[in-house]
Amino acid sequence: ICQEENTLRELRIFLRDICAKLARNKQFFMFTKPVDVEEVPDYLDIIKEPMDLETLMSKIDKHSYICARDFLDDIDLIVRNALEYNPDKSAEDKHIRHRACSLRDKAYAFIKAEMDSDFEDTCRDIRDKR
Numbered sequence: 001i002c003q004e005e006n007t008l009r010e011l012r013i014f015l016r017d018i019c020a021k022l023a024r025n026k027q028f029f030m031f032t033k034p035v036d037v038e039e040v041p042d043y044l045d046i047i048k049e050p051m052d053l054e055t056l057m058s059k060i061d062k063h064s065y066i067c068a069r070d071f072l073d074d075i076d077l078i079v080r081n082a083l084e085y086n087p088d089k090s091a092e093d094k095h096i097r098h099r100a101c102s103l104r105d106k107a108y109a110f111i112k113a114e115m116d117s118d119f120e121d122t123c124r125d126i127r128d129k130r
């Protein structure tokens with residue numbers, strides 16, 4: 001119904017803003033585009049469901065998310081993939097894991113800071129009855 005579409009439109013505007021802010025942050029450059037298998041040949045042997053911020057943005061535009069929780073689930077997927085692919089004690093792996101955890105904390109903080117909880121409750125109700 002119409003006010004539901006208005007709510008979901010507002011959600012998309014809100015999620016695009018958060019996704020853009022995360023993608024602008026230089027710390028997160030390695031999460032902004034799909035991993036290039038030319039550069040990282042074994043990546044798809046280890047990571048079965050790749051995710052990145054550019055793909056997140058295109059999912060927003062395809063109306064894939066009808067509440068912030070669904071969006072954060074894909075943020076968590078980016079983070080989980082990075083922790084799985086970079087498990088070693090090496091400084092490089094530790095650095096990437098630290099950046100992945102920072103991405104998650106920033107995303108959750110943006111949502112919490114800018115979304116009032118009853119807006120998210122409304123979105124959940126729309127999701128749950130669809």
Ligand SMILES: CC(=O)c1csc(NC(=O)C2C[NH2+]C2)n1
Nearest residue numbers: 030035040081082085086092093
């Ligand atoms: C996106 C992501 O998690 C990613 C891209 S390259 C990479 N890791 C490496 O290149 C090596 C450091 N130990 C493996 N991780």
